[in-house]
Amino acid sequence: xxxxxxxxxxxxxxxxxxxxxxxxxxxxxxxxxxxxxxxxxxxxxxxxxxxxxxxxxxxxxxxxxxxxxxxxxxxxxxxxxxxxxxxxxxxxxxxxxxxxxxxxxxxxxxxxxxxxxxxxxxxxxxxxxxxxxxxxxxxxxxxxxxxxxxxxxxxxxxxxxxxxxxxxxxxxxxxxxxxxxxxxxxxxxxxxxxxxxxxxxxxxxxxxxxxxxxxxxxxxxxxxxxxxxxxxxxxxxxxxxxxxxxxxxxxxxxxxxxxxxxxxxxxxxxxxxxxxxxxxxxxxxxxxxxxxxxxxxxxxxxxxxxx
Amino acid sequence: xxxxxxxxxxxxxxxxxxxxxxxxxxxxxxxxxxxxxxxxxxxxxxxxxxxxxxxxxxxxxxxxxxxxxxxxxxxxxxxxxxxxxxxxxxxxxxxxxxxxxxxxxxxxxxxxxxxxxxxxxxxxxxxxxxxxxxxxxxxxxxxxxxxxxxxxxxxxxxxxxxxxxxxxxxxxxxxxxxxxxxxxxxxxxxxxxxxxxxxxxxxxxxxxxxxxxxxxxxxxxxxxxxxxxxxxxxxxxxxxxxxxxxxxxxxxxxxxxxxxxxxxxxxxxxxxxxxxxxxxx
Numbered sequence: 001x002x003x004x005x006x007x008x009x010x011x012x013x014x015x016x017x018x019x020x021x022x023x024x025x026x027x028x029x030x031x032x033x034x035x036x037x038x039x040x041x042x043x044x045x046x047x048x049x050x051x052x053x054x055x056x057x058x059x060x061x062x063x064x065x066x067x068x069x070x071x072x073x074x075x076x077x078x079x080x081x082x083x084x085x086x087x088x089x090x091x092x093x094x095x096x097x098x099x100x101x102x103x104x105x106x107x108x109x110x111x112x113x114x115x116x117x118x119x120x121x122x123x124x125x126x127x128x129x130x131x132x133x134x135x136x137x138x139x140x141x142x143x144x145x146x147x148x149x150x151x152x153x154x155x156x157x158x159x160x161x162x163x164x165x166x167x168x169x170x171x172x173x174x175x176x177x178x179x180x181x182x183x184x185x186x187x188x189x190x191x192x193x194x195x196x197x198x199x200x201x202x203x204x205x206x207x208x209x210x211x212x213x214x215x216x217x218x219x220x221x222x223x224x225x226x227x228x229x230x231x232x233x234x235x236x237x238x239x240x241x242x243x244x245x246x247x248x249x250x251x252x253x254x255x256x257x258x259x260x261x262x263x264x265x266x267x268x269x270x271x272x273x274x275x276x277x278x279x280x281x282x283x284x285x286x287x288x289x290x291x292x293x294x295x296x297x298x299x300x301x302x303x304x305x306x307x
Numbered sequence: 308x309x310x311x312x313x314x315x316x317x318x319x320x321x322x323x324x325x326x327x328x329x330x331x332x333x334x335x336x337x338x339x340x341x342x343x344x345x346x347x348x349x350x351x352x353x354x355x356x357x358x359x360x361x362x363x364x365x366x367x368x369x370x371x372x373x374x375x376x377x378x379x380x381x382x383x384x385x386x387x388x389x390x391x392x393x394x395x396x397x398x399x400x401x402x403x404x405x406x407x408x409x410x411x412x413x414x415x416x417x418x419x420x421x422x423x424x425x426x427x428x429x430x431x432x433x434x435x436x437x438x439x440x441x442x443x444x445x446x447x448x449x450x451x452x453x454x455x456x457x458x459x460x461x462x463x464x465x466x467x468x469x470x471x472x473x474x475x476x477x478x479x480x481x482x483x484x485x486x487x488x489x490x491x492x493x494x495x496x497x498x499x500x501x502x503x504x505x506x507x508x509x510x511x512x513x514x515x516x517x518x519x520x521x522x523x524x525x526x527x528x529x530x531x532x533x534x535x536x537x538x539x540x541x542x543x544x545x546x547x548x549x550x551x552x553x554x555x556x557x558x559x560x561x562x563x564x565x566x567x568x569x570x571x572x573x574x575x576x577x578x579x580x581x582x583x584x585x586x587x588x
Contacts, residue, residue, distance in 0.1 A: 133457050267481045269545075270426065271369060271379040293373035301377060301541060304495065305477065 024085050025070075025078035031192035031230050033059045033169065035086065037079065038237050039070070041205050041286045044102070044141045049074045050149075053102040054232055056196070057083055058189050060166020063092035066115070067187055067196050067232075069106030072138070073148040076106020091115045093164050095173070096154060097198035098181045099126035100210075101134045103234070107152035118164070119154030120175045120183035127151050158185060176200070179216035180208065180234075186223070193229030195242065203236025206285040207249050209256075209295040213302055217253055220246055252281050260299040261306070270300050335370075338434045338450040343402040351398065351408070352446060357438065360447030362386070364397065364421075364439035372455030375429045377539045382437040384421035388414065394421035396440040401537055403433035405459055405504055409537035417527050417549055419489025424545040427537055428458030459504055459536070468541070472497045474568030476558060480579040489547040494522065494558050496543075496568065502536035517542055519561045524574070525554030550574055 027035040036056040044050045050071020057066045064083055069076040083091065091113045096104045098120065107117060131151040138146045158175040172188040180199040187196040199208065200223055209216060224243035231242050238245050256278045263273040277296045282288050367381040384394050399410045414421040421439065436450040479493040496517065503514040516536040522529045529548040548556065557571040573580070
């Protein structure tokens, strides 16, 4: 199996991200003013520096909004360099879409621009509960390369909706009830019809349930109604139109709910359910072994309270 | 297309490294060589002899935990509860946890079987030990190795317990109730079971966890447990009781905020009727 050339390429292109004068992260302009960097589906390593999620930015006439910052300071610095290759406008907002490390650990790279760090109203509590643990595991995985990667507290909270004015360009933020996590934010760029869905949408990568599985399905129904012409998922990319691109993920989640409810009716223990539920989806998703069984644990502990 | 190929290759690369890692980890550490156990043993049991428990008590679990904050663990007696010899107490110890004694469970003849299944948090890869004390005063131990980490310092954010639901309980039964034999029952309690150990970022994060669970049937103890935050959120227990006749199955739960929650159910032979007798807070 010819793995080495590919991984060497990736390692090579990312090695240059480690310096202070960071090389710019490669980005794609998916619509005028909407720039995306697509992350990789593997686990966090010193080679990829936590480049495991999709991140990007939106350029207005007055300033720039960053949407997620990558999994380490180095990623955040490389994203900032990419922004500077496109525009000299100040960065007025850094949106932290939720509490997962592959999305927020690059935030410290933007501190000295003094933007508003924007998060869901539940994000501070989530950082309080998990921040220490995430810093520890980042050090474990990246060693000295983790240096400077911080949990940056949000300065502007979204309870329901919030409009951010970037100068003749409005980003509409929405804070959702528990789904992927209990602190999910999405951003909609009405100028281009681009929906930044973050981890409410997984493509190819196994969807992760770290909030509420029934909540996630309800949120997807509402998300599908957003009139998006383009979209950015939290992981993966696709040429499927919106909202059809949601279907695969919806089917996966619905299957877990259906089979877990059946397991509960069959009086299966949590261990038995985790071993059997949803296995027919194994071939459809990357990183299935890492995330699927935990999803079933989530679903079981949620659904066992149903009457 | 290229991206799909690349992600496939990366996934394959990961599987290979994953398999290699598994092969190295196959060598389970010998529980007798654990550096963590001797001080815990000394504190809990002094110089008392602890015998090999394989014919008395066993621990059942999956070696690789999928979720360190919710690891299902079953501790099952290998002997029946008989007047001549029965298990009085089971100590459940997770040696690498900040609070290693995850639970102390007391049983009697009305328990039917000395057995409990629950869900634990694991802070680090650890031996989990079950020490049974039999009615003749002897101690017996079995252990298993669990690969899980972060369960105490990274509580999951899912299924947060709304204040109005705190202490709400449910009894569940696998089967119809039969008199004069052990019947399996599950008790679930809505509770965050929060240690607040992770609270460096927020000083308002306060510990609140279940301290004791007392279950009786017809006024006699079935299972009594002293527990703490080593149990997962929304603590869940599966255990046995032996109904001789109609009666009330009652659970009383206390937490570190001095809350006392009570749930009671009338039991009789046949399909369990889940009507509340008393629900007090």
